[in-house]
Amino acid sequence: MTRDEREQFLADVHIGLLAVGSDDGAPIVVPIWYQYEPDGDLLFNTDRDSVKHVALAAAGRASVCVQREEFPYAYVTIDGPVAIDDASDVERTDIAIRYLGDELGRGYVASTDGTAMVAVRITPERWRTTDYAKDPNLLG
Numbered sequence: 626m627t628r629d630e631r632e633q634f635l636a637d638v639h640i641g642l643l644a645v646g647s648d649d650g651a652p653i654v655v656p657i658w659y660q661y662e663p664d665g666d667l668l669f670n671t672d673r674d675s676v677k678h679v680a681l682a683a684a685g686r687a688s689v690c691v692q693r694e695e696f697p698y699a700y701v702t703i704d705g706p707v708a709i710d711d712a713s714d715v716e717r718t719d720i721a722i723r724y725l726g727d728e729l730g731r732g733y734v735a736s737t738d739g740t741a742m743v744a745v746r747i748t749p750e751r752w753r754t755t756d757y758a759k760d761p762n763l764l765g
Contacts (some may be wrong), residue, residue, distance in 0.1 A: 626701070626754040632663035634701050634754075636719035638723060639691035640668070641713035645677060646684045653680050658724045659689065660716070666746040667703060669710045670705060679706050691725055703749035712742035 626634065641657045656675055659669040667689055671678050681687055687707050692700040714734070720728030757763050 626756050629751055631701050631754045635661045635691060636663055641689045641691050642688060645687040647680045651685050653677055659719050660720050660723060666748050668744060668746050670717050670742050670744055673743050674750045678743055681745055682709060689747060699756040702725050702753040705748045705750040708746045712744040716744055
């Protein structure tokens with residue numbers, strides 16, 4: 626993919642797979658909802674008491690992979706350092722609405738009100754991409 630293609634692909638709505646190292650040697654891999662603006666950081670929220678927050682804080686780095694699940698398949702993976710802050714209600718709501726729509730998104734955020742959340746930002750340093758739509762051997 627070109628730079629613009631990979632940035633747009635990551636900005637589109639996909640479920641991300643977060644991968645982060647853990648103390649026991651096996652990486653933690655979990656699905657996430659996220660937000661991304663081209664040339665920016667990837668942002669997602671998690672519970673302050675979650676295993677992934679503890680692992681992210683300890684590791685200081687993470688990877689996220691997003692994919693197109695129908696043919697022709699494609700994916701973008703980013704790796705980079707993480708920054709962790711308190712999550713704002715605006716960011717939480719924006720991400721929930723992105724995945725669930727306005728009514729369900731706002732309802733989801735309201736249902737988790739009172740949960741201590743953090744905002745995690747990953748700054749992409751390394752990219753890996755594949756778009757099988759560009760492979761003439763597959764598409765004939």
